[in-house]
Amino acid sequence: MTLHKALQKVEINCGDFAEIWNSLENNPTFIYIDPPYRPISKQVTMFTLYDKSGFTDFDQLRLKEICDIFGNRGCRIMLSNSDSYDEDISYFENLYNNGYHISRIEVTRMINPYNSKNRKPKEVIITNYQPPQ
Template identity: 55%
Template sequence: MKPFVKWAGGKTRLLKEIEQRLPADFDEWENVAYVGPFVGGGAVLCHMLEHHNNITRVIINDINDVLIEAYRFIQDDPGPIISGLKEMESIYNALSNEEQKQMYYTSRKTFNDMDGIDCQKIILFLFLNQTCFNGLYRENTKGEFNVPHGKYKNHRILNESNLWEIHDALQTVDILQGNFETVGRRLLREHVFFYLDPPYRPIVEKGNMFTMYDRTGFNDSHQERLKEMCDYIDRRGWHFMLSNSDSRSSDGQSYFDNLYNGYIINRIEVTRFINTYNATQRRPKEVLITNYQPPQQ
């Protein structure tokens, strides 16, 4: 089982590092609640559901309404989505490069012009995600998807068996859309694990960073509010792991060392094929922040 969308900052390449840094006794916990307030493409969600059978409650959330509705449609019945994508894949792969480009931009305009979110909009969303440049989802200030065409040959747009696997896995998952700050706060159990994957902060002060997963963006005030949420999680005696860039302030100091003073911060390298960092290196450092001591690596 793997994510059904490509997503900037996806964690597929980071799963080994995340797994190694779970609490040492994680698999001994009973009736674990797993909470993902920034689910994105869901790589960590898929991994946790496949590898940790002691997770009995799952809550996921994201600010992006089309993404969340895609999760809900797949949870309910992916059949109509599969039929629609199968037809679009067949048509797309039979076209010339120029015709594919025209189909892409026509589909993008139709997607942006649609009111509300129905099955057809989800089909277009998944088609665009698989055929746009690098699978990047980006909105302008009007809330319009504005990523250019990606140029693929004989491209596989539909993975039918994977969608059915995700459908089965989502049957016991609560799917929310909105503010990250309220997700999971009302849980009444001992063992709760939060994986927090917000839009990353720019590597350097005032640098550019891709945060436009929806029109609202994500700035330092959001990072500070997320820190307050982590403090709340810690006070409840729960556990969290948070991913972000190894960002520096204007004085060269680590932004997250200062913001998360008192918590455990590990630095790792991970290959990125979408340059969300405004940097030339493909293996920039990232931080994994926890409120517990991870096992020795």
């Protein structure tokens, strides 16, 4: 029953993030974003293409710019993505290098190629606030 009460004021949206941001009438206090994941390498592209248009690095940059705008309005932002690297440089640490916090978590996949090889990929959790320990 407590979860039911907590979710009474929650609004869940699904769609292109630019359209959703434009439709927000009030500044929400917390926004969680789960965009298509950036490939962890050129060889491993699972969980990255949810439709034929894809989600490019340009889209990642647009999303970061919108996170900055809503963060400057006082919203708390949290987003998740793959722990992706270009060469030896963390893509998301480089992109979210101005006041964001990045945590890494190990995840378990139940999709056959990951499960059968006992892989535990890492993901990043990016916030514009210091998350509790």
